[in-house]
Amino acid sequence: xxxxxxxxxxxxxxxxxxxxxxxxxxxxxxxxxxxxxxxxxxxxxxxxxxxxxxxxxxxxxxxxxxxxxxxxxxxxxxxxxxxxxxxxxxxxxxxxxxxxxxxxxxxxxxxxxx
Amino acid sequence: xxxxxxxxxxxxxxxxxxxxxxxxxxxxxxxxxxxxxxxxxxxxxxxxxxxxxxxxxxxxxxxxxxxxxxxxxxxxxxxxxxxxxxxxxxxxxxxxxxxxxxxxxxxxxxxx
Numbered sequence: 001x002x003x004x005x006x007x008x009x010x011x012x013x014x015x016x017x018x019x020x021x022x023x024x025x026x027x028x029x030x031x032x033x034x035x036x037x038x039x040x041x042x043x044x045x046x047x048x049x050x051x052x053x054x055x056x057x058x059x060x061x062x063x064x065x066x067x068x069x070x071x072x073x074x075x076x077x078x079x080x081x082x083x084x085x086x087x088x089x090x091x092x093x094x095x096x097x098x099x100x101x102x103x104x105x106x107x108x109x110x111x112x113x114x
Numbered sequence: 115x116x117x118x119x120x121x122x123x124x125x126x127x128x129x130x131x132x133x134x135x136x137x138x139x140x141x142x143x144x145x146x147x148x149x150x151x152x153x154x155x156x157x158x159x160x161x162x163x164x165x166x167x168x169x170x171x172x173x174x175x176x177x178x179x180x181x182x183x184x185x186x187x188x189x190x191x192x193x194x195x196x197x198x199x200x201x202x203x204x205x206x207x208x209x210x211x212x213x214x215x216x217x218x219x220x221x222x223x224x225x226x
Binding site: 004031033035040041042043044045048055056091093095097100101102103104105106107108110 | 118120145147149154155156157158159162164202204206211212213214215216217218219221
Protein backbone atom coordinates (compact mmCIF):
# COMPACT_ATOMS: atom_id res chain seq x y z
CA UNK A 1 0.00 0.00 0.00
CA UNK A 2 1.55 3.33 -1.03
CA UNK A 3 -1.00 5.66 0.55
CA UNK A 4 -0.59 7.95 3.56
CA UNK A 5 -0.36 5.97 6.79
CA UNK A 6 -0.92 7.13 10.34
CA UNK A 7 -0.09 5.50 13.63
CA UNK A 8 -1.75 4.80 15.97
CA UNK A 9 -5.26 4.65 14.57
CA UNK A 10 -6.78 5.10 18.01
CA UNK A 11 -5.43 6.55 21.24
CA UNK A 12 -7.11 6.82 24.63
CA UNK A 13 -5.26 8.84 27.24
CA UNK A 14 -5.87 10.56 30.54
CA UNK A 15 -5.97 14.30 30.87
CA UNK A 16 -2.51 15.71 31.46
CA UNK A 17 -0.64 12.99 29.60
CA UNK A 18 1.48 13.57 26.50
CA UNK A 19 0.71 11.85 23.23
CA UNK A 20 2.57 11.58 19.92
CA UNK A 21 1.18 10.67 16.52
CA UNK A 22 3.09 9.67 13.44
CA UNK A 23 2.35 10.24 9.77
CA UNK A 24 4.11 8.59 6.85
CA UNK A 25 3.33 10.44 3.62
CA UNK A 26 3.27 9.09 0.11
CA UNK A 27 6.83 8.60 -1.05
CA UNK A 28 8.28 11.68 -2.80
CA UNK A 29 5.50 13.97 -1.62
CA UNK A 30 7.23 17.12 -0.44
CA UNK A 31 4.29 18.71 1.40
CA UNK A 32 2.72 17.32 4.53
CA UNK A 33 -0.33 18.74 6.31
CA UNK A 34 -1.94 18.17 9.69
CA UNK A 35 -5.65 18.78 10.26
CA UNK A 36 -7.98 18.24 13.20
CA UNK A 37 -11.58 17.14 12.86
CA UNK A 38 -14.19 17.09 15.59
CA UNK A 39 -17.42 15.15 15.36
CA UNK A 40 -19.85 16.55 12.82
CA UNK A 41 -17.42 19.15 11.49
CA UNK A 42 -15.06 19.46 8.56
CA UNK A 43 -11.32 19.21 9.15
CA UNK A 44 -9.47 22.31 10.36
CA UNK A 45 -5.95 23.14 9.25
CA UNK A 46 -3.26 22.93 11.94
CA UNK A 47 0.11 23.16 10.20
CA UNK A 48 2.07 22.14 7.14
CA UNK A 49 5.60 21.33 6.05
CA UNK A 50 7.38 21.68 2.78
CA UNK A 51 10.19 19.18 2.99
CA UNK A 52 11.52 19.62 6.54
CA UNK A 53 10.49 23.27 6.93
CA UNK A 54 7.34 24.10 8.88
CA UNK A 55 5.89 26.93 6.82
CA UNK A 56 2.59 27.75 8.47
CA UNK A 57 0.87 27.16 11.79
CA UNK A 58 -2.75 27.83 12.64
CA UNK A 59 -3.83 29.81 15.68
CA UNK A 60 -5.47 26.52 16.72
CA UNK A 61 -2.01 25.13 17.38
CA UNK A 62 -1.44 26.15 20.98
CA UNK A 63 1.91 25.97 22.76
CA UNK A 64 1.04 22.46 23.85
CA UNK A 65 1.17 21.25 20.26
CA UNK A 66 4.38 20.68 18.35
CA UNK A 67 5.00 19.11 14.97
CA UNK A 68 8.19 17.99 13.34
CA UNK A 69 9.34 16.57 10.04
CA UNK A 70 13.03 16.08 10.70
CA UNK A 71 14.18 14.53 7.44
CA UNK A 72 11.45 15.71 5.17
CA UNK A 73 9.78 12.31 5.19
CA UNK A 74 7.60 11.20 8.12
CA UNK A 75 6.14 13.69 10.57
CA UNK A 76 5.16 13.60 14.23
CA UNK A 77 2.55 15.63 16.06
CA UNK A 78 2.92 15.83 19.83
CA UNK A 79 0.34 17.13 22.27
CA UNK A 80 1.60 17.87 25.76
CA UNK A 81 -0.61 17.99 28.86
CA UNK A 82 -3.65 16.80 26.95
CA UNK A 83 -7.06 18.32 27.71
CA UNK A 84 -10.50 16.89 27.08
CA UNK A 85 -10.97 19.48 24.35
CA UNK A 86 -8.14 17.86 22.42
CA UNK A 87 -10.35 14.85 21.72
CA UNK A 88 -10.69 14.71 17.95
CA UNK A 89 -9.59 12.95 14.79
CA UNK A 90 -6.11 14.07 13.72
CA UNK A 91 -5.65 13.79 9.97
CA UNK A 92 -2.47 13.90 7.96
CA UNK A 93 -2.32 14.63 4.23
CA UNK A 94 0.52 14.76 1.76
CA UNK A 95 0.94 16.28 -1.66
CA UNK A 96 3.40 17.12 -4.35
CA UNK A 97 3.10 20.41 -6.14
CA UNK A 98 3.20 19.96 -9.91
CA UNK A 99 0.79 22.00 -12.02
CA UNK A 100 -1.95 21.44 -9.49
CA UNK A 101 -1.74 20.33 -5.89
CA UNK A 102 -3.86 17.44 -4.66
CA UNK A 103 -3.81 16.37 -1.03
CA UNK A 104 -4.16 12.71 -0.16
CA UNK A 105 -5.36 11.97 3.33
CA UNK A 106 -4.41 9.23 5.73
CA UNK A 107 -6.97 7.29 7.78
CA UNK A 108 -6.48 9.55 10.80
CA UNK A 109 -5.72 9.02 14.48
CA UNK A 110 -8.73 9.16 16.77
CA UNK A 111 -7.78 10.66 20.13
CA UNK A 112 -9.95 10.40 23.22
CA UNK A 113 -8.86 12.27 26.33
CA UNK A 114 -10.56 11.09 29.51
CA UNK B 115 -10.82 34.99 6.92
CA UNK B 116 -12.27 32.62 4.38
CA UNK B 117 -15.42 30.78 5.31
CA UNK B 118 -17.14 27.99 3.47
CA UNK B 119 -20.82 27.38 3.93
CA UNK B 120 -22.13 23.99 2.97
CA UNK B 121 -25.79 23.10 2.72
CA UNK B 122 -27.70 21.14 3.65
CA UNK B 123 -25.91 19.76 6.71
CA UNK B 124 -28.00 16.59 6.75
CA UNK B 125 -29.85 14.78 4.01
CA UNK B 126 -31.81 11.56 4.29
CA UNK B 127 -33.31 10.25 1.05
CA UNK B 128 -34.60 7.07 -0.55
CA UNK B 129 -32.61 5.06 -3.02
CA UNK B 130 -33.14 6.35 -6.54
CA UNK B 131 -33.71 9.99 -5.61
CA UNK B 132 -31.57 12.87 -6.83
CA UNK B 133 -29.88 15.40 -4.59
CA UNK B 134 -27.73 18.50 -4.70
CA UNK B 135 -25.22 19.77 -2.15
CA UNK B 136 -24.03 23.37 -2.22
CA UNK B 137 -20.81 25.04 -1.19
CA UNK B 138 -20.46 28.81 -0.99
CA UNK B 139 -17.68 31.17 -0.03
CA UNK B 140 -17.38 34.88 0.55
CA UNK B 141 -13.99 34.78 -1.21
CA UNK B 142 -12.83 33.60 -4.61
CA UNK B 143 -11.42 30.09 -4.63
CA UNK B 144 -8.11 29.35 -6.29
CA UNK B 145 -9.25 25.74 -6.45
CA UNK B 146 -12.02 23.69 -4.94
CA UNK B 147 -12.11 20.03 -4.04
CA UNK B 148 -14.93 17.71 -3.11
CA UNK B 149 -14.17 14.84 -0.74
CA UNK B 150 -16.19 11.93 0.60
CA UNK B 151 -15.49 10.58 4.06
CA UNK B 152 -16.71 7.43 5.74
CA UNK B 153 -16.87 7.04 9.53
CA UNK B 154 -13.45 6.48 11.09
CA UNK B 155 -11.59 7.12 7.83
CA UNK B 156 -9.86 10.04 6.18
CA UNK B 157 -11.45 12.07 3.36
CA UNK B 158 -11.12 10.62 -0.14
CA UNK B 159 -10.80 13.04 -3.03
CA UNK B 160 -13.63 12.98 -5.58
CA UNK B 161 -12.76 15.91 -7.83
CA UNK B 162 -10.79 19.16 -8.15
CA UNK B 163 -12.15 22.16 -10.06
CA UNK B 164 -10.16 25.27 -10.85
CA UNK B 165 -11.83 27.04 -13.79
CA UNK B 166 -14.94 29.18 -13.39
CA UNK B 167 -17.95 27.53 -15.01
CA UNK B 168 -16.24 24.14 -15.06
CA UNK B 169 -18.41 21.01 -14.98
CA UNK B 170 -17.00 17.60 -14.19
CA UNK B 171 -18.76 14.26 -14.11
CA UNK B 172 -17.84 11.16 -12.18
CA UNK B 173 -20.37 8.41 -12.98
CA UNK B 174 -23.59 9.57 -11.28
CA UNK B 175 -21.91 12.60 -9.67
CA UNK B 176 -21.84 16.00 -11.39
CA UNK B 177 -19.72 18.82 -10.02
CA UNK B 178 -20.13 22.45 -11.04
CA UNK B 179 -17.91 25.40 -10.27
CA UNK B 180 -19.54 28.82 -10.35
CA UNK B 181 -18.50 31.35 -12.97
CA UNK B 182 -17.22 33.68 -10.28
CA UNK B 183 -15.40 30.82 -8.53
CA UNK B 184 -17.15 31.51 -5.23
CA UNK B 185 -19.56 28.61 -5.22
CA UNK B 186 -19.84 24.99 -6.25
CA UNK B 187 -22.41 22.22 -6.28
CA UNK B 188 -22.40 18.44 -6.22
CA UNK B 189 -25.35 16.68 -7.80
CA UNK B 190 -25.96 12.96 -7.38
CA UNK B 191 -28.35 11.23 -9.74
CA UNK B 192 -30.26 8.11 -8.65
CA UNK B 193 -28.58 7.87 -5.26
CA UNK B 194 -27.63 4.45 -3.95
CA UNK B 195 -27.02 3.24 -0.38
CA UNK B 196 -23.31 3.08 -1.20
CA UNK B 197 -23.34 6.87 -1.61
CA UNK B 198 -23.98 7.25 2.11
CA UNK B 199 -21.27 9.27 3.81
CA UNK B 200 -19.99 12.74 4.67
CA UNK B 201 -19.42 15.01 1.69
CA UNK B 202 -16.94 17.82 2.20
CA UNK B 203 -16.06 20.75 0.02
CA UNK B 204 -12.66 22.34 0.56
CA UNK B 205 -10.98 25.27 -1.09
CA UNK B 206 -7.68 26.97 -1.46
CA UNK B 207 -7.51 30.73 -1.64
CA UNK B 208 -4.28 31.65 -3.31
CA UNK B 209 -0.76 32.28 -2.15
CA UNK B 210 1.86 29.60 -2.05
CA UNK B 211 0.13 27.60 0.66
CA UNK B 212 -2.01 24.66 -0.30
CA UNK B 213 -3.85 24.55 3.00
CA UNK B 214 -7.46 23.56 2.58
CA UNK B 215 -10.37 25.39 4.18
CA UNK B 216 -13.21 22.92 4.64
CA UNK B 217 -16.92 23.37 4.85
CA UNK B 218 -18.73 21.73 7.77
CA UNK B 219 -19.83 18.86 5.56
CA UNK B 220 -23.08 17.31 4.40
CA UNK B 221 -24.06 14.00 5.96
CA UNK B 222 -25.93 11.95 3.38
CA UNK B 223 -27.97 8.88 4.21
CA UNK B 224 -29.46 6.89 1.37
CA UNK B 225 -32.05 4.38 2.50
CA UNK B 226 -32.65 1.22 0.48
